[in-house]
Amino acid sequence: MLNPASFSKLLLLPSLVVSSLLFSSPVRAEPFAQGDFNVGKSMVEKQCVACHAERFGGDGSAIYAREHRIVKSSRGLLAQIRNCNTMLDLKWFEDEELHVANYLNKTYYKFDK
Numbered sequence: 251m252l253n254p255a256s257f258s259k260l261l262l263l264p265s266l267v268v269s270s271l272l273f274s275s276p277v278r279a280e281p282f283a284q285g286d287f288n289v290g291k292s293m294v295e296k297q298c299v300a301c302h303a304e305r306f307g308g309d310g311s312a313i314y315a316r317e318h319r320i321v322k323s324s325r326g327l328l329a330q331i332r333n334c335n336t337m338l339d340l341k342w343f344e345d346e347e348l349h350v351a352n353y354l355n356k357t358y359y360k361f362d363k
């Protein structure tokens with residue numbers, strides 16, 4: 251027969267397993283969590299890719315993976331998106347810049363903070 255003490259251990263076991271699963275999964279922080287990937291993707295395809303492709307060839311994505319690329323952090327990425335936004339006079343709002351940052355980061359830069 252189970253005494254009350256070992257019975258409570260039995261109950262504890264599953265919850266320990268569950269919590270260790272939760273906490274052992276790598277914690278992947280996401281710098282632009284407020285942004286919407288799909289919205290960002292279509293914005294970039296509409297406004298940005300053609301020029302990058304024209305200057306850097308292929309589908310334009312080489313620009314994000316150049317050896318001496320400009321962007322070196324998630325902050326730098328947002329700053330660069332702002333520069334292009336201003337230069338091109340697109341008048342994107344901050345939340346729109348975050349969509350684009352989310353998309354570019356997940357697809358190319360992969361900064362985790």
Ligand code: HEC
Pocket residue numbers: 294297298299301302305313314315316318319320321322327330331334335338340350354
């Ligand atoms: C008229 C052409 C043109 C357009 C349109 C354009 N870009 Fe760029 N972009 C460039 C050029 C040229 C560079 C490289 C600048 C350099 O090397 O100094 C660049 C660089 C970048 C980089 C930095 C790449 C790196 O080195 O890490 C990012 C990010 C970027 N652009 C984002 C955008 C976004 C987002 C848009 C759309 C709003 C956009 N660009 C539209 C020409 C353009």
